[in-house]
Amino acid sequence: MTDNPNKNSKYLCPYCSTQYQTFDDLKTHILKDHKNEPIPAPEGMIAMTINGGSYSLRAEPELTLYDLIHDRLGLIGSKQFCDRGACGSCTVIMEGRAILSCMALAVECDGKQIETIEGIAEAEHPLIESYAKHHAMQCGYCTPGFVVTAKALIDKNPAPADNEIREALAGNLCRCGTYPQHPVAILEAAVEKRKFPEGKKRSLKPTEDADKLSFEAVKQDALDKLKGGE
Amino acid sequence: MGSEEQTRMEEMFDNLRADKYPLKEYTYIGKRIPRRIDGVVKAAGQAVYTMDVQLPGMLHMRFLTSPYPHAKIKNMDTGKAEKLPGVRTVLRYDDPEIPEFAPISGHTPTADEPPLPRIAHFQGEEVGAAVAADTETIAEQALTLIKTDWEERPFNLDTEAAPLQDTAIANLEMYPDSNHINEGLLDVLELGDVEKGFAEADKIFEFKSFRRLHTWVGPERPCGVIKWNGDCIEAWVKQQRPHIAKRVISKWFGGIPMNQIQVHCLSQGASFGGWSQTNWNMGGHYCAAVIARRTGRPVKWTFNRREDFYGGSMDEGAYFYKVGAKEDGTITAVWGDSILSNQIYPVFNPLKHLVENTRIPNIYCKHKVVMINKGPTVPTRCEQNSAAHAFTMIFDHVAGELGLDPTEVALKNDGADGHDMDWLNQQKAKRGFEVRDSLRECVEKGKAAIGWDEKWHPPGEKKLANGRMHGLGFTWTHEWDDSAGSSEMAIRIERNDGTATILGMGCDNGVDAESSYCQVAADELGMRLEDVHYNPQFDPGYFRMTPDSSTNMSINGFAVRHAARILKKKILEVATTPVGKSQRGEFPPAFPDAGPEELNIKDSVIFLKADPEKKMPLSELVGASFNSGPLVDPEALGVRTPFTVPLFAFGYHTQTGTYQPNQPRPRFCRQGHFMEVEVDTDTGQIIVTRVVNTNDVGKVINRASCEGQQYGGTYMGVGRGISEEVIYDPVTGVMLNGNLLDYKIATILDSGPIDTILIESGMGYGPYGVVGIGEDIATLIPTLLGPAVYNAIGVRINDFPITPDKILTALGKV
Amino acid sequence: MKRFVHINAKTVEEAVSCLNRYGGKGSLIAGGTDLLGKMKDMILPNYPEALINLKTIPGLDYIDEKDGLFTIGALTRLQDIADHPALKDRCYALAEAARRTASPHLREMGTLAGNICQDIRCWYYRNENNRFPCLRKGGGRCYAIDGDNRYHSIFGGSVKKGCYAVHPSDTAPALIALNAKIITSKRSIKAEDFFKVGVKTTTILDSDEIVTGIQIRKPENGSKSAFLKFAIRKSIDFPLVNAAACISSAGGKVTAARICLNAVYVKPYRAVKAEDAIIGKAITEENAAAAGEAAVVEADPLPHNAYMVQIAKTLVIRTLLACRE
Numbered sequence A: 001m002t003d004n005p006n007k008n009s010k011y012l013c014p015y016c017s018t019q020y021q022t023f024d025d026l027k028t029h030i031l032k033d034h035k036n037e038p039i040p041a042p043e044g045m046i047a048m049t050i051n052g053g054s055y056s057l058r059a060e061p062e063l064t065l066y067d068l069i070h071d072r073l074g075l076i077g078s079k080q081f082c083d084r085g086a087c088g089s090c091t092v093i094m095e096g097r098a099i100l101s102c103m104a105l106a107v108e109c110d111g112k113q114i115e116t117i118e119g120i121a122e123a124e125h126p127l128i129e130s131y132a133k134h135h136a137m138q139c140g141y142c143t144p145g146f147v148v149t150a151k152a153l154i155d156k157n158p159a160p161a162d163n164e165i166r167e168a169l170a171g172n173l174c175r176c177g178t179y180p181q182h183p184v185a186i187l188e189a190a191v192e193k194r195k196f197p198e199g200k201k202r203s204l205k206p207t208e209d210a211d212k213l214s215f216e217a218v219k220q221d222a223l224d225k226l227k228g229g230e
Numbered sequence B: 001m002g003s004e005e006q007t008r009m010e011e012m013f014d015n016l017r018a019d020k021y022p023l024k025e026y027t028y029i030g031k032r033i034p035r036r037i038d039g040v041v042k043a044a045g046q047a048v049y050t051m052d053v054q055l056p057g058m059l060h061m062r063f064l065t066s067p068y069p070h071a072k073i074k075n076m077d078t079g080k081a082e083k084l085p086g087v088r089t090v091l092r093y094d095d096p097e098i099p100e101f102a103p104i105s106g107h108t109p110t111a112d113e114p115p116l117p118r119i120a121h122f123q124g125e126e127v128g129a130a131v132a133a134d135t136e137t138i139a140e141q142a143l144t145l146i147k148t149d150w151e152e153r154p155f156n157l158d159t160e161a162a163p164l165q166d167t168a169i170a171n172l173e174m175y176p177d178s179n180h181i182n183e184g185l186l187d188v189l190e191l192g193d194v195e196k197g198f199a200e201a202d203k204i205f206e207f208k209s210f211r212r213l214h215t216w217v218g219p220e221r222p223c224g225v226i227k228w229n230g231d232c233i234e235a236w237v238k239q240q241r242p243h244i245a246k247r248v249i250s251k252w253f254g255g256i257p258m259n260q261i262q263v264h265c266l267s268q269g270a271s272f273g274g275w276s277q278t279n280w281n282m283g284g285h286y287c288a289a290v291i292a293r294r295t296g297r298p299v300k301w302t303f304n305r306r307e308d309f310y311g312g313s314m315d316e317g318a319y320f321y322k323v324g325a326k327e328d329g330t331i332t333a334v335w336g337d338s339i340l341s342n343q344i345y346p347v348f349n350p351l352k353h354l355v356e357n358t359r360i361p362n363i364y365c366k367h368k369v370v371m372i373n374k375g376p377t378v379p380t381r382c383e384q385n386s387a388a389h390a391f392t393m394i395f396d397h398v399a400g401e402l403g404l405d406p407t408e409v410a411l412k413n414d415g416a417d418g419h420d421m422d423w424l425n426q427q428k429a430k431r432g433f434e435v436r437d438s439l440r441e442c443v444e445k446g447k448a449a450i451g452w453d454e455k456w457h458p459p460g461e462k463k464l465a466n467g468r469m470h471g472l473g474f475t476w477t478h479e480w481d482d483s484a485g486s487s488e489m490a491i492r493i494e495r496n497d498g499t500a501t502i503l504g505m506g507c508d509n510g511v512d513a514e515s516s517y518c519q520v521a522a523d524e525l526g527m528r529l530e531d532v533h534y535n536p537q538f539d540p541g542y543f544r545m546t547p548d549s550s551t552n553m554s555i556n557g558f559a560v561r562h563a564a565r566i567l568k569k570k571i572l573e574v575a576t577t578p579v580g581k582s583q584r585g586e587f588p589p590a591f592p593d594a595g596p597e598e599l600n601i602k603d604s605v606i607f608l609k610a611d612p613e614k615k616m617p618l619s620e621l622v623g624a625s626f627n628s629g630p631l632v633d634p635e636a637l638g639v640r641t642p643f644t645v646p647l648f649a650f651g652y653h654t655q656t657g658t659y660q661p662n663q664p665r666p667r668f669c670r671q672g673h674f675m676e677v678e679v680d681t682d683t684g685q686i687i688v689t690r691v692v693n694t695n696d697v698g699k700v701i702n703r704a705s706c707e708g709q710q711y712g713g714t715y716m717g718v719g720r721g722i723s724e725e726v727i728y729d730p731v732t733g734v735m736l737n738g739n740l741l742d743y744k745i746a747t748i749l750d751s752g753p754i755d756t757i758l759i760e761s762g763m764g765y766g767p768y769g770v771v772g773i774g775e776d777i778a779t780l781i782p783t784l785l786g787p788a789v790y791n792a793i794g795v796r797i798n799d800f801p802i803t804p805d806k807i808l809t810a811l812g813k814v
Numbered sequence C: 001m002k003r004f005v006h007i008n009a010k011t012v013e014e015a016v017s018c019l020n021r022y023g024g025k026g027s028l029i030a031g032g033t034d035l036l037g038k039m040k041d042m043i044l045p046n047y048p049e050a051l052i053n054l055k056t057i058p059g060l061d062y063i064d065e066k067d068g069l070f071t072i073g074a075l076t077r078l079q080d081i082a083d084h085p086a087l088k089d090r091c092y093a094l095a096e097a098a099r100r101t102a103s104p105h106l107r108e109m110g111t112l113a114g115n116i117c118q119d120i121r122c123w124y125y126r127n128e129n130n131r132f133p134c135l136r137k138g139g140g141r142c143y144a145i146d147g148d149n150r151y152h153s154i155f156g157g158s159v160k161k162g163c164y165a166v167h168p169s170d171t172a173p174a175l176i177a178l179n180a181k182i183i184t185s186k187r188s189i190k191a192e193d194f195f196k197v198g199v200k201t202t203t204i205l206d207s208d209e210i211v212t213g214i215q216i217r218k219p220e221n222g223s224k225s226a227f228l229k230f231a232i233r234k235s236i237d238f239p240l241v242n243a244a245a246c247i248s249s250a251g252g253k254v255t256a257a258r259i260c261l262n263a264v265y266v267k268p269y270r271a272v273k274a275e276d277a278i279i280g281k282a283i284t285e286e287n288a289a290a291a292g293e294a295a296v297v298e299a300d301p302l303p304h305n306a307y308m309v310q311i312a313k314t315l316v317i318r319t320l321l322a323c324r325e
């Protein structure tokens, strides 16, 4: 750490950050209080599981989780729209919760399980196909944030009602105003997910008959299936 | 080259009449396509935006911004900033490589601006210095270390007061004498004789309206990357006009040959015109180019979220009206005046739609453009915001004053250029269109969808069981694809599998135009949709029409269609013409005994019309590439195989459009919008419970994309109507809400269900009779809140956005 | 953001000692949704030199119900409060306030303690790069008085009578209406005594004091609570006005009432006059309207915010009606 403001207290305990004036004091303290603990990670190093893979990373305190995954790891699907917690486009799933990576410090995600849009796509989640099919996007900048939010919702609530979907998306801003196209895409994906819990390989070419894709029909169909417990 | 299509191509220039050459049958055009072309990439988070670009050794550049609304830099000390570890360069306004003016506009190549100005004309403007550092954080920290000595100047923020004598001059450099900048330039609109019109009226009334500043809010912030490769320059641009970027860059540093400029126009986090159209749009790139050359490193410049609140929409200001009408709703005269702020170029007169769209014979309107110390106003999801605003205000006031149903008033006054529907219908017929009553179709369908006849009531009379007041509103205008534009596009058939690639760089701002062009090409070529692909980010050396002016399809559609038709002809010629004449003889064609006109293509297979069993897939016709080259070896494996010449064709189109001088082209397609609201009269809250959009788009190409524009336009419009406002501190001129919490764009919960109705009258001037849809809805919906709220509470609120304080004040509850 | 030292506290004591060690230059971080926004915008003249992370302290994230007492850990996320069946049932105002706070994502991150300890949202105070060094930052003047004060206090100011920034919390009025106690590392404080306006402070907490939990005595049978929020947009936005009420009734008459407004004054505003007006009466439209009037008799709005008086009055009326048996 470059500019530790506590210049006069030199010896910081690596386990609990208590400070000691002399090295000997620190040593006594460690032997007494932390004798049986494993050696702490070097300062600034954190460990995370991202999309099932384990990572050991260096993170300065001021680095946000967004900075880490987008800038450092190149997981560019997380997008920064507002940078202040007001838009949801940087959403990732941490320990099952849809959270905002721009408002989380990377160092505070030490030891956590994180899922990003990349992981969701890799797992062949039906949301990807249903979003493409229902044109639930325009410029696409906010879209991954919606998909991640929707994934967290479907995980918790495999058969969400229309209004539950709208409530869950209420923290995602879309400047292009694609909102009405999301619930239908999510409804259909929820049904698919229940049919194929492990995910279904997406074909490279769409096979759907174009004429069948009436917005209302699909929506009704998905609603019926959800209601009917199918 | 098919000379017949060539002739048609030229004939279509300045297209002033119906498309003479539509297809007989559509396989993909007009349909829902099973997957939008960029759908998976965007949903999976794989789409790359300029903000995502990282290059080895890349520096990050940020600009100093002005803390004052009007100030000049007297002195600047950048010493401390330069010494901060990680800072590579501090570029100053007085740097020898920073000219006073340079071509840096992203919109037109003609307007020169200071790349790094010394004087700020609005708070938050990028001025004086740019820092390039190893990280964005270091660059930002360095900015705080720059010591600037400012000469603060008097400023003005009030549009209405701006032209008055003793108001501070907003821009002493460009307009030293007055804030009123457009005297004699597009400042008056006149038709007929208003005095005569008022004399004929049964009722005359006057009123005033305001539109407060709102802005674009691009989800991706303004940014760009510059990299030098020797003397060649590579630029990643976030803007709508990559061809302008290229042309502008070619003028820098004494001139850079066009063929040494490589532009990348990646996926765009939408800009709605907006940032893309500002005169300083390429200023960041200019400074980055200087630093990149100096440091030998690629440089990425960015604005932060606050800095994207750089300017706003062109309708900010005050509007004054005097309207005369007969008892039956026939409008006889409209007089208007307006004061609008900071337009980068004076645009349309606010009463322009009355001329284009109605039979009102007498119109007069003044249009003052004034300078104030806020950012530039540019087309923001359209420059016709002011015209749409005035149009809605006038029509709804007429209905209200006369106690008439607004849909009736609309139908009564429909027409164009002061002429009635008979005249307009003659124009339709004269230009080869089927004569349809577009507005009536919109009104009938829309009324049925929203249940107008059951629900319509006089203003302020319907209280719902939940205690709220119920309101219905209606507005309308024409569909527009307004301006001049041109396009060059090509199609190439790929070796090995015979798939088609569309070529032509263009900005993909999300409207899914790319899928639409594939639909056109597939239908025209007789190919399967999945065999046609288009990536507009690739620069093949030519450009398609920019996605502005709602003119995407109506210009590029022609270019792709021409290319496809020429290509199809070429394919069929190649299939029937012997190739490869050499001393060893010639190779027979795929269909040796047929002429091109005897063949056709369907589902990517060429076949003999008379005997469809005689067929050959396109993939077979083009053949496979061979070991050491793209063409198959004619004597491969000892067998003499046919081979084909490269299959490639280009099309182009140029159109003068309506808003060019001397090109009168009446519009025939109309749109109508219906809104249902509930107003809580104790809190002033507006709840938009339902919206119905009816758009006569002439012909639907890409259905989901059209609906997307209706949904998106409605949400953006609702936000603009109820909450979007850029707010400045009146005392210091500092912007108070430049973030996405305090500047309130609509969330998913802020509108009720939206019905999207598309009407296809075929009366557009584009290919197949299309007309644009992209800008209209977001432009009309904001002011529609006015009529809906009026119908609910019976009191007029002519000040937009309509926030709770205005409702409560109007109701006398404050 | 500027560089700072980051410390993962493992116990409350350790966090307290860190606060002491950094003597006013250390800042606690819970969900971070308020604090990081302030740091990103660089609104303050000085930066926390150390952030002390509370999330690493085990046992502060829980909702517990024992002997008629709800105890909620300081780190409990707002979403968990909103979803908690017993809280929804017995402390409806709090669950509803949590449900209406910010956005779904922010509720998954923001903590209850962070919500009541959050800083003000005045747009002068929050302007980037400390553009307005106002009273609340130790500066010499308030910029809102002469400026745009459409979202400021309607009940007068504080800090040398100058600051008009409202307290923005959604859960605070619910906690006050439910007569909650804030448990800290040092003491237990009645919710309504918890808020205090000072330079750089919004609570009475000492500089080395940490909120560890919140206690609410389960409202007796026959009492009901409600919370209503009015904001510009239906999600994300802070309240323009919110109101919570907890009403006990017997025999069709109100026997006890606690009504609290927020976002209308520099602290949560307990509407004592409205309480007096409704106690002993039945909750009818008429009586509720009278209580609503009483709630705002002391209103003294600024030039741009008089409309908030009407909204405050309406919310008081409606929360009361929502508490009708």
Ligand SMILES: Cc1cc2nc3c(=O)[nH]c(=O)nc-3n(C[C@@H](O)[C@@H](O)[C@H](O)COP(=O)(O)OP(=O)(O)OC[C@H]3O[C@@H](n4cnc5c(N)ncnc54)[C@H](O)[C@@H]3O)c2cc1C
Binding pocket: A084, A085, A086, B741, C027, C028, C029, C030, C031, C032, C033, C034, C035, C036, C037, C054, C074, C078, C100, C101, C102, C103, C106, C109, C110, C111, C112, C113, C114, C115, C116, C117, C118, C119, C168, C169, C170, C171, C205, C209, C210, C211, C212, C236, C237, C238, C239
């Ligand atoms: C876009 C946006 C919208 C929002 N909308 C709303 C809204 O509608 N309503 C609303 O009420 N809030 C809103 N908020 C504020 C939101 O930050 C809080 O609701 C949230 O609960 C704060 O909790 P936190 O844990 O994230 O706080 P933090 O940011 O971690 O902390 C906030 C402050 O409290 C202090 N603190 C935290 N925990 C303790 C503790 N245990 N003891 C002592 N001090 C402590 C911190 O030092 C810090 O100063 C919004 C925020 C954003 C960014």
Ligand code: SF4
Binding pocket: C120, C122, C123, C124, C125, C132, C134, C135, C136, C137, C141, C142, C143, C144, C145, C152, C162, C163, C164, C165
């Ligand atoms: S209201 Fe308070 S926080 Fe806002 S400027 Fe005035 S003193 Fe500062």
Ligand code: FES
Binding pocket: A079, A080, A081, A082, A083, A084, A085, A086, A087, A088, A089, A090, A091, A100, A101, A102, A103
């Ligand atoms: S970028 Fe994180 S919430 Fe907007």
Ligand code: FES
Binding pocket: A137, A138, A139, A140, A141, A142, A143, A173, A174, A175, A176, A177, A178, B219, B269, B270, B510
């Ligand atoms: S698709 Fe453009 S912001 Fe949502």
